[in-house]
Amino acid sequence: MPAAGKRVLMVIAPKDFRDEELLDTRRVLEQAGARVTVASRTTAESRGMFGERARPDVALDRVSARDFDAVVFVGGSGSKVYFDDPRAHALARDAAGAGKLVGAICIAPSILARAGLLRGKRATVWDDQGPSGPFSAHLRAGGATLAGEEVVRDGRIVTANGPQASGKFGRMLVESLD
Numbered sequence: 001m002p003a004a005g006k007r008v009l010m011v012i013a014p015k016d017f018r019d020e021e022l023l024d025t026r027r028v029l030e031q032a033g034a035r036v037t038v039a040s041r042t043t044a045e046s047r048g049m050f051g052e053r054a055r056p057d058v059a060l061d062r063v064s065a066r067d068f069d070a071v072v073f074v075g076g077s078g079s080k081v082y083f084d085d086p087r088a089h090a091l092a093r094d095a096a097g098a099g100k101l102v103g104a105i106c107i108a109p110s111i112l113a114r115a116g117l118l119r120g121k122r123a124t125v126w127d128d129q130g131p132s133g134p135f136s137a138h139l140r141a142g143g144a145t146l147a148g149e150e151v152v153r154d155g156r157i158v159t160a161n162g163p164q165a166s167g168k169f170g171r172m173l174v175e176s177l178d
Helices: 021-030 076-084 086-097 111-112 134-141 163-175
Strands: 007-011 015-017 036-039 046-048 069-074 101-105 151-154 159-160
Touching: 007 021, 007 046, 015 021, 015 076, 021 036, 021 163, 036 134, 069 086, 069 111, 069 134, 076 111, 086 101, 086 111, 101 111, 111 134, 111 159, 151 163
Parallel strands: 007 036, 007 069, 015 046, 069 101, 101 159
Antiparallel strands: 151 159
16 A cells, blocks of 8 residues: 555635545545544534535644644635635645645645745646636745646645546645655
8 A cells, every 4th residue: 555654634624625625535545545634623513515524533723744744735615714824824834844745626725825835836726717817826926837737746745726636636645645
């Protein structure tokens, strides 16, 4: 199992996370042997955009990047709560600073851009308005070069552009865990 024993933290919004970005990505990681922990602002039940329910294992203010091999931000419209969240930014920066793998899918790469992690990096993001849309603008403002691929790895950062890429995103995370 390529990710046996690896610990992955997946951060979801308390409401309106993208169901398949959590479920499909998590399934790929766990099938590869990774141990997945889910975090959110609280441990109260979270609800996905399409009704999936998830009970986070831990509150975001109780996690440390040093306890994980990867930190992954799940998208969906609810992930906007982390765009300017100092705790989420610190978690992402701490993980990156320690050489951990950092991932984000859908609109969640905006979190990484606003945390200062995408400067000089190639990255992708979901944006229904295309390259001139607000989420693409977040990445450009954060110094990223927008890539047109579904999943992009640049160093220890992996980004994906939406739910259709969830499986591919999970596989790239597995390949990148070392």
